[in-house]
Amino acid sequence: MRISAGVAIYYNNKILLAHPTKTKIFGTWTIPKGGIEEGETKLQAAIRETKEEVGIKLNPNKIINKPILIDYINKKGKLFKKVYIFSYHIKSLKELKLDNEVILSKKLQKSEVDLALFFDMKSAKDYIFWRYKILLNN
Numbered sequence: 001m002r003i004s005a006g007v008a009i010y011y012n013n014k015i016l017l018a019h020p021t022k023t024k025i026f027g028t029w030t031i032p033k034g035g036i037e038e039g040e041t042k043l044q045a046a047i048r049e050t051k052e053e054v055g056i057k058l059n060p061n062k063i064i065n066k067p068i069l070i071d072y073i074n075k076k077g078k079l080f081k082k083v084y085i086f087s088y089h090i091k092s093l094k095e096l097k098l099d100n101e102v103i104l105s106k107k108l109q110k111s112e113v114d115l116a117l118f119f120d121m122k123s124a125k126d127y128i129f130w131r132y133k134i135l136l137n138n
Helices: 042-054 121-127 130-137
Strands: 002-011 014-020 032-034 063-072 078-092 114-122
Touching: 002 042, 002 063, 014 042, 014 121, 032 042, 032 078, 042 063, 042 078, 063 114, 063 130, 114 121, 114 130
Parallel strands: 002 078
Antiparallel strands: 002 014, 002 032, 014 114, 063 078
């Protein structure tokens, strides 16, 4: 079974979503996330993946260390992946050293993510991968 971790970043009733490279536009967006490397904690992996995928360095002290767990279960009922999602709330984009709600292309890990931006919760429902809709209630 695979284990991944990521961080849901919330700002002004919006959530940062990343579009996976070479996927359709609707129903595929998620938060920055990825696999846990040997010797890493789930939280360390979530922070690293956010930096790698969208170029945002997070302050570990501001992360809410009570992750939401998302299970991937196949049609046969077998669990094949677990994703641990931590929460990070900001009041200003300056906290992330951002000037805009759209992440600059040069900051993105193009092999993984081709676009990242903050969506209001209502719009996010149309774009986010269905397994992650729980994050829109946070």
